[in-house]
Amino acid sequence: MKRMHRRLATVLVLGALSICAVAxxxxxxxxxxxxxxxxxxxxxxxxxxxxxxxxDVRNRAAREVVRTMGARAAPALTRALExxxxxxxxITLLGLLAPLKDAAAPALPEIRxxxxxxxxxxxxAALRVIAVVxxxxxxxxxxxxxxxxxxxxxxxxxxxxxxxxxxxxxxxxRSVFADRLLDDDVRTRITALEALAAFGDAARDTLPQVEAxxxxxxxxxxxxxxxxxxxxxxxxxxxxxxxxLARISEDTYYANAVQRLLTDGLPVGPALRGFAERVAxxxxxxxxxxxxxxxxxGRYAKETGEISETLFALLESADLAVASTxxxxxxxxxxxxxxxxxRIGKAxxxxxxxxxxxxxxxxxxxxxxxxxxxAAMSDNDTLRNVAWRALERxxxxxxxxxxxxxRAVLFDTRVPEQKRWQLLNRLANGLALSDxxxxxxxxxxxxxxxxxxxxxxxxxLARDGGPIEPLLPLMKSADQDLAVLVITxxxxxxxxxxxxxDAVLAALxxxxxxxxxxxxxxxxxxxRAKLRGALASTRAPLTQEQRADVWRAVGExxxxxxxxxxxxxxxxDPAREIPRSEVEWLLTDARTWFLVADVAxxxxxxxxxxxxxxxxxxxxxxxxxxxxxxxxxxxxxATVLDRIKxxxxxxxxxxxxxxVIAATTLTDEQxxxxxxxxxxxxxxxxxxxxxxxxxALTRILPWAPSVKQALFAIADDPEHPAHASAPxxxxxxxxxxxxxxxxxxxxPVRDARRNAAVSLLQMESNQPGSIDFALxxxxxxxxADDLELADIARQALGEExx
Numbered sequence: 125m126k127r128m129h130r131r132l133a134t135v136l137v138l139g140a141l142s143i144c145a146v147a148x149x150x151x152x153x154x155x156x157x158x159x160x161x162x163x164x165x166x167x168x169x170x171x172x173x174x175x176x177x178x179x180d181v182r183n184r185a186a187r188e189v190v191r192t193m194g195a196r197a198a199p200a201l202t203r204a205l206e207x208x209x210x211x212x213x214x215i216t217l218l219g220l221l222a223p224l225k226d227a228a229a230p231a232l233p234e235i236r237x238x239x240x241x242x243x244x245x246x247x248x249a250a251l252r253v254i255a256v257v258x259x260x261x262x263x264x265x266x267x268x269x270x271x272x273x274x275x276x277x278x279x280x281x282x283x284x285x286x287x288x289x290x291x292x293x294x295x296x297x298r299s300v301f302a303d304r305l306l307d308d309d310v311r312t313r314i315t316a317l318e319a320l321a322a323f324g325d326a327a328r329d330t331l332p333q334v335e336a337x338x339x340x341x342x343x344x345x346x347x348x349x350x351x352x353x354x355x356x357x358x359x360x361x362x363x364x365x366x367x368x369l370a371r372i373s374e375d376t377y378y379a380n381a382v383q384r385l386l387t388d389g390l391p392v393g394p395a396l397r398g399f400a401e402r403v404a405x406x407x408x409x410x411x412x413x414x415x416x417x418x419x420x421x422g423r424y425a426k427e428t429g430e431i432s433e434t435l436f437a438l439l440e441s442a443d444l445a446v447a448s449t450x451x452x453x454x455x456x457x458x459x460x461x462x463x464x465x466x467r468i469g470k471a472x473x474x475x476x477x478x479x480x481x482x483x484x485x486x487x488x489x490x491x492x493x494x495x496x497x498x499a500a501m502s503d504n505d506t507l508r509n510v511a512w513r514a515l516e517r518x519x520x521x522x523x524x525x526x527x528x529x530x531r532a533v534l535f536d537t538r539v540p541e542q543k544r545w546q547l548l549n550r551l552a553n554g555l556a557l558s559d560x561x562x563x564x565x566x567x568x569x570x571x572x573x574x575x576x577x578x579x580x581x582x583x584x585l586a587r588d589g590g591p592i593e594p595l596l597p598l599m600k601s602a603d604q605d606l607a608v609l610v611i612t613x614x615x616x617x618x619x620x621x622x623x624x625x626d627a628v629l630a631a632l633x634x635x636x637x638x639x640x641x642x643x644x645x646x647x648x649x650x651x652r653a654k655l656r657g658a659l660a661s662t663r664a665p666l667t668q669e670q671r672a673d674v675w676r677a678v679g680e681x682x683x684x685x686x687x688x689x690x691x692x693x694x695x696x697d698p699a700r701e702i703p704r705s706e707v708e709w710l711l712t713d714a715r716t717w718f719l720v721a722d723v724a725x726x727x728x729x730x731x732x733x734x735x736x737x738x739x740x741x742x743x744x745x746x747x748x749x750x751x752x753x754x755x756x757x758x759x760x761x762a763t764v765l766d767r768i769k770x771x772x773x774x775x776x777x778x779x780x781x782x783x784v785i786a787a788t789t790l791t792d793e794q795x796x797x798x799x800x801x802x803x804x805x806x807x808x809x810x811x812x813x814x815x816x817x818x819x820a821l822t823r824i825l826p827w828a829p830s831v832k833q834a835l836f837a838i839a840d841d842p843e844h845p846a847h848a849s850a851p852x853x854x855x856x857x858x859x860x861x862x863x864x865x866x867x868x869x870x871x872p873v874r875d876a877r878r879n880a881a882v883s884l885l886q887m888e889s890n891q892p893g894s895i896d897f898a899l900x901x902x903x904x905x906x907x908a909d910d911l912e913l914a915d916i917a918r919q920a921l922g923e924e925x926x
Contacts, residue, residue, distance in 0.1 A: 162199070165189045165192075170190065170197040170200035171203070171204065173186045174186075174200055174201060178204075181212075187220075191223065194223075194227075197220075198221070198227040199230070201217055201228075204217055205217045215249045218249035219249055221235075222253045226256075226257055229261070232261060235250045235254060235257075236264050239251070240267065244277075248278070248279045251271070251279050251282040251286045252282055254286040259289070259293070261290055265290050265296075266297075269294075269300045272297070280304060280307055280309060281311050285315050291322075294323075295326055295327075298319075299329075302320065303333065304316040305317065306336065313337065318349075318350070320350050321346075321350040321354065322353075323354070328354055331351075334347070343367040345378065345382070345385065348364045348367075348368050349389055349390065352395040352399055353391075356394055356399070365399060365402050368403075369403065369409070372403075372413055379412070382413060386400055386416035386417055387420070392428070400417040400420035400424070401434040404417040404418070404437070404438055405434065415449040417434070419449060419453055422450075422454065422457060430460070431454070431461060435450055438450035439475075442476045442477075444480055447477050451480050455487060461484070466490045468481070468484060468490070470495060472484075472510070473495060473498055478504060479506045486510060486513060486514060489514045490514075493529065499514075500536065501536055508536075512539060515533075516543075527561040531565055534547060534573070534577065544577055545576045548569060549580065551565060567595060593623055599631050600631070604636055607636075608638060608642040611631055628643050704738070707730055708738055711745070711746045712743060712745060712746055721749075721753060735753050735754045744774060744776075747767055747771075748768065748771045748779070751764045752764075752786035755786070761790075764790070768790075768801070769798065772798070772801035772802070772804055773801070773804065777813050778812055784816040785816055787820055788819075788820055792823060792827070795823060799828045802817045803821070803834055806821070809844060809845055810845065814838075814844065817846070818838055818850065825856060835850065836857075838850045838853070839854060840867075842871055842872050848875035850868060851880040854883070859897075865898060866897065869901040869904070869905055870901070874913075877910075878912070878913055881902065881917050884902065885919050888922070905917040906918055906923075
């Protein structure tokens with residue numbers, strides 16, 4: 125009776141103080157030394173609290189105290205387990221040891237006794253302890269393996285986990301794991317696969333059981349990982365990879381599983397590299413999976429110093445995210461990537477998204493200067509900016525750039541003058557050029573460029589003791605290009621200099637047509653009466669050949685086109701005719717094409733025979749432009765239509781664009797006949813041709829209602845190159861077009877939103893009240909952060925702009 129009262133009092137007191145017990149134990153409250161140095165709480169040692177639990181397994185307060193003591197209670201629990209106890213008490217003690225993990229290792233001899241007890245519950249409890257003890261439980265590997273191998277055992281799952289946690293000690297029992305690959309319990313099968321995967325190549329002899337598992341249960345990510353690690357070159361591994369690749373495009377679960385394997389599911393080694401390469405080369409793989417492949421190959425490169433060819437291929441991907449990921453992977457492995465700097469530089473030049481590779485390029489400046497020069501001269505802003513930043517970082521004495529390359533870079537007016545001026549200063553202060561090459565570049569700069577660049581070059585040449593007049597003989601240089609440059613630029617810089625005037629007039633007698641043309645073009649720019657008089661005083665009539673030379677000069681310097689036509693080429697005689705060869709030459713250049721068209725409209729200068737011949741030219745652009753001119757003159761429609769149809773189907777987007785422009789010169793009836801071709805151009809999604817095609821299709825809507833759906837598709841597709849021009853097409857498409865106009869006000873493409881707002885503004889201006897359907901969309905735009913769009917929306921709504 126007294127014992128019962130004592131136990132009841134303890135439970136009541138500790139129940140009330142259980143929360144405090146946790147806090148006090150964690151703070152390291154008073155521990156009094158006993159015979160076995162046990163931790164204590166409330167003046168009671170761990171063994172006392174353990175006895176309380178054995179006496180009453182529901183004593184939550186006592187359990188909380190022992191739990192809080194943690195590893196310090198392990199010795200007391202071990203001693204308790206060594207004492208004779210009923211099976212239930214042993215199971216309780218094993219349950220108390222399990223949370224202690226490796227601190228429970230000293231109790232292993234007693235735990236092994238429980239493995240042999242024959243009682244399923246006690247065996248399961250012992251296995252749970254061994255599973256958390258891990259590597260320290262190796263002496264029990266054989267007994268655990270026996271349990272795992274015993275078909276009658278109910279503890280397969282826990283035994284598999286326990287044996288797998290013993291690491292290398294479990295390797296001799298790999299056949300036991302292999303036998304469990306056909307277990308009824310899915311978790312047991314998964315644990316067995318994970319164990320065999322951990323053994324890697326050492327488990328190759330278990331592949332037949334792995335194959336049997338696949339036949340029985342089918343493919344799974346666990347199978348894929350196991351086969352890759354056991355033998356990445358086996359047929360089973362190849363089939364697993366193939367199965368995975370076939371599923372990832374259709375099943376998100378498998379796609380995520382593959383990405384996890386690439387991210388952290390495989391150790392760095394041949395399996396990871398081979399798998400990442402296969403995934404990256406597979407068709408229809410999504411961006412996230414390709415990114416995971418790039419990161420995996422980056423990890424491999426970082427650990428091994430070897431860069432896979434596939435990683436370079438991903439670097440050149442048309443997908444911005446993939447290219448960026450590959451670039452980052454290489455950037456974290458600069459030592460391995462440095463020998464490939466030139467190759468990376470070429471990939472940078474050819475990339476669809478050079479911005480993704482720009483930081484990598486700057487970290488690995490190519491050793492081949494030619495790559496930097498190509499990038500510096502590119503039409504792509506990113507290529508140019510990165511190339512110039514790289515040029516700025518290279519030491520001037522190490523910048524091995526030939527004069528022609530340097531000249532080309534210095535003459536690129538798309539680059540800010542400040543940057544080019546800094547490079548010119550580096551030239552003056554010691555680039556790796558000979559004195560002769562250096563002077564040739566400075567002369568070219570002085571004659572071709574203006575502003576600070578020309579001033580600096582002239583100043584440098586003057587400092588070298590060379591006056592301007594010695595440069596004039598270059599107008600007769602054997603280098604034809606240099607002669608033309610000198611004639612053109614020195615005339616602009618020194619138009620009042622008599623020596624310059626005489627040298628230009630003398631160049632009219634040069635035997636080379638291009639030099640004579642440059643001289644004529646230069647004289648056109650001399651607007652002073654004295655120089656015009658000088659030209660008149662030559663009394664040299666302009667021959668047909670000289671007029672052709674002027675056309676060539678116009679093509680080279682389009683700003684001279686107007687004066688050249690009025691003053692030199694056409695004069696007042698409409699009977700003058702431009703030779704066929706020169707017309708063909710001019711039609712190849714977009715800068716002079718419209719000028720030629722204007723001349724042709726005025727009737728004369730270009731004969732009908734010339735146009736008909738050029739419609740059959742081998743250059744498709746020349747042929748199409750000639751066809752357009754012939755159409756404007758009312759020429760044979762069938763010939764024009766055939767040529768334009770062929771242009772629609774060209775592989776070159778620039779040719780398709782010229783074909784569409786040529787088609788716009790036709791009548792509406794003729795344009796209707798080309799509707800199918802225009803739709804094909806639209807489907808080709810060419811950056812240059814799509815916009816022109818959509819505008820042309822709008823013209824034929826009254827006669828070809830089916831075109832409407834194609835235009836709607838453009839409006840609904842933000843990725844289409846003609847999406848931004850869709851609003852202009854929607855205005856004439858009734859209610860459905862109006863609905864899309866409203867939708868375009870929210871397009872992710874800014875130009876589309878702007879054009880939609882402008883279209884609505886024009887509708888309201890032409891017919892007040894016609895945009896009631898779009899009022900809500902315009903009001904939302906007024907509240908947006910984009911001030912320009914907000915102002916356009918206010919104008920459409922009739923509100924005052926800010």
